[in-house]
Amino acid sequence: MELLSFRRTFALLILLVVVPSAALSGFGVLAIINERAAVEKRLQAAWAEKLDSLEEKLEGELKASRLGPSPGEELTLLAPDGSRLSDATFTYLDDSIESSDPRLKAALKAVLPDPSSLPEGFVVFSVSNLQGSFMLAAMRRGTDLRGARISLSELNALVARLAPRPTNKAETVRYQVVPVKHEGGEGLVGKLVSGVVEAREAARGGPRSLAKRPLSAPLHDFQLVAMTSGEDPVARASARNRAIYAVLLALFYLTLAGGVVYTGRTLYREARLSRLKTDFVSLVSHELRTPLTSIRMFIETLSLGRVKDPEQSHQVLAMLSKETERLSQMIERVLDWARIESGRKTYRRERLNVESVIESTISAFRAQRLNSSVQLSCELDKALPPVEVDREAIAGALLNLMQNAFKYSGEDKKISIRARTEGGGVAIDVLDNGPGIPVRERKRIFERFYRVENLLTRQNEGSGLGLAIAKRIVEAHGGKISLKSEVGTGSCFTIHLPPGPMRTTEVQA
Numbered sequence: 001m002e003l004l005s006f007r008r009t010f011a012l013l014i015l016l017v018v019v020p021s022a023a024l025s026g027f028g029v030l031a032i033i034n035e036r037a038a039v040e041k042r043l044q045a046a047w048a049e050k051l052d053s054l055e056e057k058l059e060g061e062l063k064a065s066r067l068g069p070s071p072g073e074e075l076t077l078l079a080p081d082g083s084r085l086s087d088a089t090f091t092y093l094d095d096s097i098e099s100s101d102p103r104l105k106a107a108l109k110a111v112l113p114d115p116s117s118l119p120e121g122f123v124v125f126s127v128s129n130l131q132g133s134f135m136l137a138a139m140r141r142g143t144d145l146r147g148a149r150i151s152l153s154e155l156n157a158l159v160a161r162l163a164p165r166p167t168n169k170a171e172t173v174r175y176q177v178v179p180v181k182h183e184g185g186e187g188l189v190g191k192l193v194s195g196v197v198e199a200r201e202a203a204r205g206g207p208r209s210l211a212k213r214p215l216s217a218p219l220h221d222f223q224l225v226a227m228t229s230g231e232d233p234v235a236r237a238s239a240r241n242r243a244i245y246a247v248l249l250a251l252f253y254l255t256l257a258g259g260v261v262y263t264g265r266t267l268y269r270e271a272r273l274s275r276l277k278t279d280f281v282s283l284v285s286h287e288l289r290t291p292l293t294s295i296r297m298f299i300e301t302l303s304l305g306r307v308k309d310p311e312q313s314h315q316v317l318a319m320l321s322k323e324t325e326r327l328s329q330m331i332e333r334v335l336d337w338a339r340i341e342s343g344r345k346t347y348r349r350e351r352l353n354v355e356s357v358i359e360s361t362i363s364a365f366r367a368q369r370l371n372s373s374v375q376l377s378c379e380l381d382k383a384l385p386p387v388e389v390d391r392e393a394i395a396g397a398l399l400n401l402m403q404n405a406f407k408y409s410g411e412d413k414k415i416s417i418r419a420r421t422e423g424g425g426v427a428i429d430v431l432d433n434g435p436g437i438p439v440r441e442r443k444r445i446f447e448r449f450y451r452v453e454n455l456l457t458r459q460n461e462g463s464g465l466g467l468a469i470a471k472r473i474v475e476a477h478g479g480k481i482s483l484k485s486e487v488g489t490g491s492c493f494t495i496h497l498p499p500g501p502m503r504t505t506e507v508q509a
Contacts, residue, residue, distance in 0.1 A: 014260065021256055047173075047211035047226045050164055054175060055213055055224050057162045062124045067137050067148065077137045077148050079158055086137065086148030093144050104149055107131045115143050124150075125218035133179035133221045152177060159224070173210065173226050180214060180223050291327040295320060333465055336396075340472050347390035347476060354384045354419055354426045354497075361395045362417065365402045374406060374413040381420045387497045389477050394497070397470035398428060401493045404466055405432035409490075425479070425498040436487040445483065446471045470495075 064080045077086035090099035090108060092115060099105035111127045118125065118140050126135045135155070138147025156176050163175045214223045298320040307313045339345040362378060405415045409432045418429040437445060448468040471481050478498045485491035 021252070044211040048213070051175075051211055051213035051224055051226060054159070054163060055215060058159060058177070058224070059216070059219075061158060061162065062137075065124075065137065067122055067139055075146055075148050077150060081161075083154065083158065085150050085154045085158065087151035087154070088149040089147070090136075090138075090149070091144075091146050101149065103131060104134060107134060115140055115145050118145075123218075126215075126221035128179065128221040135177075135219065135222055173228060176225050176227060177215075177222050178225050180221055291323040291330075294323045295327070298323070333469065336469055340469065345476075347393050347473075349388045349390055349477070351386050351388050352391055353386055354428070355380055357389070357391055357395055358398070358417060358419060358428065360391070361398045361402065364395070364399055365406075368403075369406065372406070372413075374409075374415060376415050376417075378417040380418070384419055384421060384426055385424065385499055387426055387499060389497060393473045394477065394495075397473040398430070398495065400466040400470045401430040401495070404493075405430055405434065405491075408432065408434040410434060422496065423498075425496065428495040428497070429492055430494075431490060431492045433490045436489055437483070437485040437491055438487055442483055442485065446481065 061079060065085060066078050066080075067075065068078070069075055075086075075089045076084055079085050088099060088101040088104050090097065090101075090104060092108075092112065097105055097108050097112065099108065107127065107129055110131075111129045113125075113127070118138070120140055122137070122139055124135070124137045126133060128134070135150040135152070136147050137150055138145045159175050159177055210226045210228060212223050212225050214220060298316050301307055301316060302313070307316055336345070358378065358380065362376065366376070402415060402417075406413060409415065412433070414433040416429070416431040418431070420427050420429075446467050448465060467481075474481050474495050474497070479496045482494045482496065483491065484494070
């Protein structure tokens with residue numbers, strides 16, 4: 001049931017996390033795809049003020065220009081600073097158009113507006129047809145027009161002189177006056193054609209426009225454009241932002257995956273721990289019931305006077321004492337674990353010889369196994385260094401290892417105790433001739449409530465706390481427990497105790 005509940009909880013977690021994260025990721029992908037367009041709009045808004053200022057200056061310069069005959073009697077447009085702006089002339093007299101440029105003449109015949117629609121005197125305007133767009137400066141007197149075509153190269157040189165200075169060295173932008181393109185008109189097809197043209201120009205490389213500002217009428221056939229003259233800032237900014245978005249999205253997914261995995265492992269561990277606790281309560285209840293049943297039976301036997309022989313009475317009382325001691329040990333082990341888990345377990349450390357601790361442990365083990373058949377051997381190195389430990393706690397941990405070795409050694413029980421010097425401290429080995437512990441079980445053997453699943457564990461009583469308590473006791477003394485085992489040849493549990501200074505103190509676990 002716990003595993004089923006875990007699966008349902010984990011599935012709900014995945015549903016509540018993955019669906020919103022998928023939607024968020026979709027928005028992130030759309031942001032990455034549309035990043036270039038967003039950067040272009042931001043740059044266009046940033047350059048709009050500069051283009052407005054430059055347009056105002058340019059129109060002011062054109063209005064202040066002077067159209068008159070040059071020294072060679074040729075009509076010329078001169079800027080206020082004296083520079084020449086025109087490159088060809090034209091006249092419109094008696095409904096007849098003449099020009100020094102045949103291309104300009106052909107265009108004017110097609111699109112030249114009625115002179116009466118133009119203001120009297122000096123005027124600057126633009127015309128456009130399939131042959132191109134032209135910016136013209138003319139002097140109108142009645143129905144007659146005399147004027148010149150403004151050279152875009154000269155006009156752009158004037159724009160360069162009027163352009164604002166860059167605010168930083170990285171700003172590589174130039175300003176130009178270019179004709180407005182009318183490839184496709186204003187409909188859907190026209191917009192599509194314009195988009196294809198822009199994409200084709202972008203694919204060719206070269207300068208890109210950052211912002212555009214159409215000139216006001218009657219110069220509406222031309223526009224003022226800010227263009228890159230070095231590295232494309234749009235590409236640079238969009239690439240940087242896309243990289244940032246991609247990194248953030250990757251970090252989000254990594255964090256999400258890590259969080260889901262961590263949460264899933266936590267849920268699974270809690271579900272497994274809950275199952276282990278349930279099994280532990282069931283197991284302890286069963287083990288407590290066994291000695292309690294024996295005790296009740298012995299008491300009933302004595303109270304009903306069924307035992308008449310004094311020797312039999314003595315045997316019953318001895319068995320009653322044994323069952324009571326067994327019950328007390330089980331209760332004490334559970335209480336020990338509760339004190340360790342809650343941090344209330346205290347140790348009174350003192351400087352001791354390891355030999356005395358091992359001897360007291362062996363004596364306690366033999367007292368518990370008086371009627372048991374076991375070959376017990378002890379081998380101690382000479383001149384073992386003293387250690388600073390709590391005698392009862394370390395003896396209890398060592399006794400737990402010996403009891404485990406006894407229970408899981410099969411019929412021909414052999415237990416060996418060895419103590420040796422190790423890195424200034426002491427290592428105590430407890431060896432048995434049991435079936436050994438499989439590799440997959442060794443990492444979990446010290447977990448609370450955990451027991452290896454085999455025939456011996458099913459035949460022997462146990463709470464799954466002995467090794468966990470021993471491990472916590474040894475670690476509280478600054479040591480550790482290690483395990484070496486091979487299936488079919490037995491196991492070796494080793495307690496590693498570090499050396500300690502000479503002092504007597506109480507330490508809380």
